[in-house]
Each structure stands twice: as C-alpha cells, then as structure tokens.
Amino acid sequence: MLKQERYQEFVNYFSTHNPDAQTELNYSNPYELLVAVILSAQCTDKRINQITPALFERYPDPETLAASSVDEVFSYIRSVSYPNNKAKHLVGMAQKLCDEFKGIVPEKIEDLVKLPGVGRKTANVISSVVYNNPAMAVDTHVFRVSNRLGLTSRATTPLAVEKQLVKFLPKETIAIAHHWLILHGRYICLARKPKCEICPITYFCKYFEKTHKVVG
C-alpha cells in the first residue's frame, strides 16, 4: 500500500470512529493546560489529573504561581515524574509569562519555547489545542504509532515525524490527528506489546503487514 493511501485510510477511519478526540488532561483555561502539559512529561494523564485540582486551587493564575517558592510548588507535584525539575520550570514559566507576555499564554511556537519547561512538543500542543493552529505535537506515542502505521518512513527524530505528518495530513485534520495517534498508542498500539489482535486498523498498518502477513 502506498503511503498516501495509508494517510487516506487513517483519516477515513478515525474521522468516522473518533471525530471528537481530545486531550484527557483536565483544565479550564490556557494557563491550566500549559501547566498540565508541562507536568505530563513521562507521566500518565490520569496521574496529572489527580494532582492538578489542588494545584490549580492554590495557583489559579500565572501571578500566584510566579510569586510562589519552588519548594511549595514541589509539595503539590511530588508524586509526578521529575518533580524537582518541573517545580522549577513551573515557577520560571509563570514568571516569564507575567514579565514578558502580560500573563497571557502566547500563540507563536517561537514565543512558547522561550518559557522554561516548554519544548517543541508542549508548544505544539498549546498552539493546536488553544489556538486551533495546524501544529503537530510529536510525543512518544505519535512518534511510535506514525512509524508503525507507515505514515512516516525513515523518520528518526520527532521533528522529522512532525514535518512529514504536517506535510501529508489534510490541514484541517492535523490538530485532531495528534489525539487520534496518542489515543491509539495509549490503548491499542502499546510500546512493548501492541494489541494487534484487537486493533481495528491493521488493514492499512505497515507494522502489521510486516509482522503478521505471510509473504512468500
């Protein structure tokens, strides 16, 4: 199957079966989403959602977070991965947000990545989810699933995957395709043992073709 055909099947399947895919992180404004995404590195969304209610109650806006000590933020996030780094990042992020962006989460990728704790992946999430831009955030799931499905080929870095996906996906599907890939990776196309036996999209999957199809 040609790569373009895989893209077509991919968009066809998920736009039919999961037209409302979205993040599983709980948040109620751009600031909260930014905090939640920074916290989500190497951590399940479920765990983040367990600690963000108290965190957002204590720090309802960038100003209160910017004024906090790193130690106090740490006490709210100690159960997530890399709590020391993230506590430092969150306070630094809030301070920069207040000092240079008037407390408003910026839209441009080049502005977002200036914030401590915000790399390209997080910046793309904010750009696409908050501002509806056709940005593709490539995390571990998007990277793995894209390569397995055959949407990308010879893409060895997240940036290479991002560029190929943005190039080949219909523009209006880029934002939601991010969530399709993540959800598929999280629940079916698992890193260690992909559940091919219950996967509904093996009919256009390159990985399934390689590993299951008998070739003479």
Place this chain on the structure above:
DNA sequence: ATCCCGAGGG
C-alpha cells in the same frame, strides 16, 4: 524490567 502526551544541559 519497562513504560508513561519531555526538557535542559553537556
């Protein structure tokens, strides 16, 4: 033991 919506620094 391996994985979870990575980022920063060397």
Place this chain on the structure above:
DNA sequence: CCCTCTGGAT
C-alpha cells in the same frame, strides 16, 4: 549526539 531528572503503575 548523549545524559540526567525521577515517581508510580503494570
């Protein structure tokens, strides 16, 4: 390119 940060679930 590499390494480190780091806790909880399976």
